[in-house]
Amino acid sequence: MTIKLDMIGIVVKDMKKALDFYRALGFDVPAEQDGQPHVEIQQDGVRIAFDKVETAREVYGGWEEPSGHRIELAFACDGASAVDELYGKITELGYASVREPWDAFWGQRYAVVADPDGNQISLFA
The missing domain is CATH 3.10.180.10 (2,3-Dihydroxybiphenyl 1,2-Dioxygenase, domain 1)
Known part of the structure; x- marks a missing residue:
C-alpha cells in the first residue's frame, strides 16, 4: 500500500482574518472566499485547506481548542x-x-x- 500526503488542513476561527494572513505570505486567495466555511488552494503543488471551527465540528463530530504548539x-x-x-x-x-x-x-x-x-x-x- 502506498500513501501520499495530499493536503494540509488548518482550522480557523475567522476565515477572512486567516486568509488575509496567508495572502500577506503570498498566497493567491480570491477575496470572494472570505465568507466560505471551507476554502482550498494550491500553493506550489501543495493543497492547503482552511475550515472554520463550525465546519471542523461537523466533519469530526466535535472540536476542542488545542493548546500548545502541535504543528x-x-x-x-x-x-x-x-x-x-x-x-x-x-x-x-x-x-x-x-x-x-x-x-x-x-x-x-x-x-x-x-x-x-x-x-x-x-x-x-
Missing part, C-alpha cells in the same frame, strides 16, 4: 534578506512575532510568526 508550517524564502523583509511585512501588518529573525546554528536565516489562530509559521532561507 509548524515552514516557508522557504529566496534568501536571508527575504526572510527579514517578509518578517517585517507580517509584523507591520499587526501579526504576532514568535521570534525575530536570527542566524540559526544549522546555517539558515530563520524567523517565526503566528497566524491569527496561533499556529507557528517559520520563515527561513
Whole structure:
C-alpha cells in the first residue's frame, strides 16, 4: 500500500482574518472566499485547506481548542534578506512575532510568526 500526503488542513476561527494572513505570505486567495466555511488552494503543488471551527465540528463530530504548539508550517524564502523583509511585512501588518529573525546554528536565516489562530509559521532561507 502506498500513501501520499495530499493536503494540509488548518482550522480557523475567522476565515477572512486567516486568509488575509496567508495572502500577506503570498498566497493567491480570491477575496470572494472570505465568507466560505471551507476554502482550498494550491500553493506550489501543495493543497492547503482552511475550515472554520463550525465546519471542523461537523466533519469530526466535535472540536476542542488545542493548546500548545502541535504543528509548524515552514516557508522557504529566496534568501536571508527575504526572510527579514517578509518578517517585517507580517509584523507591520499587526501579526504576532514568535521570534525575530536570527542566524540559526544549522546555517539558515530563520524567523517565526503566528497566524491569527496561533499556529507557528517559520520563515527561513
